[in-house]
Amino acid sequence: MSSHPSRVGVLFGGPSPEHDVSILTGLQAARALRDVPGIAGVQALYWAKTGAFFAVGADAEAEAFAPGAPPGAEPLELVLGPEGGFVARRGGLRPRRETLALDAVLVCCHGGPGEDGALQGALDLAGVAYSGPSAAGAAAGMDKLASYALARAAGLSVLERRLLHPGVKALDFEGPYILKPRFGGSSIGIEVVADLATARDRLVASPHLRRGAVVEPYRPELFDLQIALRSYPVLALSAIERPLRKSAGAEILNYADKYVGGQGMVAAPRELPAELPDALAAELRAAAVEAAGALSLRGVARIDFLCDGTALYFNEINTVPGSLARHLFVDPPLPFATLLGDLLAEAVERPAAQLSSAGADGSVLRSAGSIAAKLA
Numbered sequence: 001m002s003s004h005p006s007r008v009g010v011l012f013g014g015p016s017p018e019h020d021v022s023i024l025t026g027l028q029a030a031r032a033l034r035d036v037p038g039i040a041g042v043q044a045l046y047w048a049k050t051g052a053f054f055a056v057g058a059d060a061e062a063e064a065f066a067p068g069a070p071p072g073a074e075p076l077e078l079v080l081g082p083e084g085g086f087v088a089r090r091g092g093l094r095p096r097r098e099t100l101a102l103d104a105v106l107v108c109c110h111g112g113p114g115e116d117g118a119l120q121g122a123l124d125l126a127g128v129a130y131s132g133p134s135a136a137g138a139a140a141g142m143d144k145l146a147s148y149a150l151a152r153a154a155g156l157s158v159l160e161r162r163l164l165h166p167g168v169k170a171l172d173f174e175g176p177y178i179l180k181p182r183f184g185g186s187s188i189g190i191e192v193v194a195d196l197a198t199a200r201d202r203l204v205a206s207p208h209l210r211r212g213a214v215v216e217p218y219r220p221e222l223f224d225l226q227i228a229l230r231s232y233p234v235l236a237l238s239a240i241e242r243p244l245r246k247s248a249g250a251e252i253l254n255y256a257d258k259y260v261g262g263q264g265m266v267a268a269p270r271e272l273p274a275e276l277p278d279a280l281a282a283e284l285r286a287a288a289v290e291a292a293g294a295l296s297l298r299g300v301a302r303i304d305f306l307c308d309g310t311a312l313y314f315n316e317i318n319t320v321p322g323s324l325a326r327h328l329f330v331d332p333p334l335p336f337a338t339l340l341g342d343l344l345a346e347a348v349e350r351p352a353a354q355l356s357s358a359g360a361d362g363s364v365l366r367s368a369g370s371i372a373a374k375l376a
Helices: 019-035 118-126 135-142 144-153 196-205 278-294 322-328 336-349 371-375
Strands: 007-013 041-047 053-056 074-079 085-090 096-099 104-107 162-164 177-181 191-193 213-217 223-230 236-243 300-307 312-318
Touching: 007 019, 019 041, 019 322, 019 336, 053 085, 074 118, 104 118, 104 336, 118 135, 135 144, 135 312, 144 213, 144 278, 144 312, 162 196, 177 196, 191 196, 196 213, 223 278, 223 322, 223 336, 236 278, 236 322, 278 300, 278 312, 300 322, 322 336
Parallel strands: 007 041, 007 104
Antiparallel strands: 041 053, 053 074, 074 085, 085 096, 162 213, 177 191, 177 213, 223 236, 223 300, 300 312
16 A cells, blocks of 8 residues: 555445445454554444434444434535535534535445445545545445446456336346346345246335336356455455355355345355366456446445356346455455555545536626527
8 A cells, every 4th residue: 555544434324225244344354454554543433224314433342233323423525615524513602514524535425325326426536535446436336237237348258137117028138037136235125036027026026126126037056256356556456256045956145145144145055165166266367357347336246157067157246245245355454454455545646536617718608698598
């Protein structure tokens, strides 16, 4: 790490089905940042299910957040504009507005607006340096139809994937099908269905599918392979992991398989490093690098593939992975503190967005004439 901020925030939670797992990631990160040289202060930032922000203690335990914001939480506002940032109202009868002095924010929000570009866009407009994907990269990664199209355009092998809505009367591949939320992280809301009629019925019944759904062929012989990549200080890949399903006959790797024991992905059953033929491992690493380029990798991401032992298919990218994928960097070993320090250094040295009004020199306005005339 070449440089790093000294006053950092760790943002976690959010109005997302993955709210609880995000809290676990954030609290782990807040503790581990104590071991990063040069970090002078860590401010934990809790994003409640309601959408409200709070400053909380970095030493808080997970159970304190079960009912919502823990005791002593200080309300914050995320203010946009040139003087923007996380702002508290402090003082007595005449409270003053005080912007938290943070050099960068470590984003630990999984799913929902914390990982679909909404939060990233707000932080861009507030002038807050942050880790992880840009607004565009987050939006592309969260949209399973867009990420499929980008991966396919990059030349990666993919299973066929189609948009599903009530008007779809036929598909160009046979069932059974895997039905997925179009916009969603992890494995929440994913189902195996026998036929198209059942898939259409689930559009109404499942709350996870109401914003949109995609469908792809279910291939029972396929198993999961995952790899993490980080973009700073140079592009680096983790070991390859084969997650294991808790039930031998399980159809898919589900949410419980990934996030058991209250520790996020760290405690999930796995084969790490995965026992793979050298050629297949090399193919997966090359495909991961291609996917990272196509999907605008920034920070640390986990890329998920499906495999039958020979053929390899891109499945999805997780742009803010559980536990920030720290458990995957075992060859060579990477301390969590180093990973976090690099994420924060990138936040400052390589801003996710640089707003520009180049070209807006007023010439069009000066020659525009009367607005009333244009409406006539």
